[in-house]
Amino acid sequence: MEARAISEQTEPIVWIRGEKAGLGPFTEDLVDQYWQWEQDPSTLVGYGRQTPDSLNNRREGFQHQARGTDDQLRFTVYDITTTPATPVGTTAVLIDHHVRTGEFIIQLGPDHRGKGLGTDATRLTLDYAFHVTALRCVYLTVLSPNKSAIAAYERAGFRIIGEKRNSGYWLGQPTNETLMDAVPEDFTGPSVVRQLIEPGQ
Secondary structure, eight states, X not given: OHHHHHHTOXXXXXXXXXXXXXXXXXXXXXXXXXXXXXXXXXXXXXXXXXXXXXXXXXXXXXXXXXXXGGGEEEEEEEETTSSSOEEEEEEEEEEETTTTEEEEEEEEOGGGTTSSHXXXXXXXXXXXXXXXSOOSEEEEEEETTOHHHHHHHHHHTOEEEEEXXXXXXXXXXXXXXXXXXXXXXXXXXXXXXXXXXXXXX
């Protein structure tokens, strides 16, 4: 009964909300949409992938991801400025419990970029990773020519810590990867998670 009630909801579930974006569950109902965003050529180039994935393989991959919740955070990103909220992308943090760190990944559909949604969703994911999952460091790699992504990550709280040389490809040419990280000490407020747990503090 409860499972049916959740699946029949017309309003999407949004757990935490920023100014423009919100984070909700990673759900099988949206796996075809996730696949469509992932196959966009700009996404493939941005992540250094060279071949598209089949929809059948992506559906099978979702089942593996859905079972691995102990060592990963996965969220659907919603544009909460629309009614109802619109799914626009995903974020993930792949956790190494031995050292309490995680690798950050984000994707937004091509029609939803350049609106501040990615920056907002990244900050919300860091907020959750630091204040719920208790990670000590969240890091990422981004192809160095992807200047707009680097700037968005910096606005969200990441900082550049180095570069890997000749470790990726951008439009068919070898390129460097920029290394970035974020730690709780550098995470400037306000914390949406803290406000939910300690309202008025």
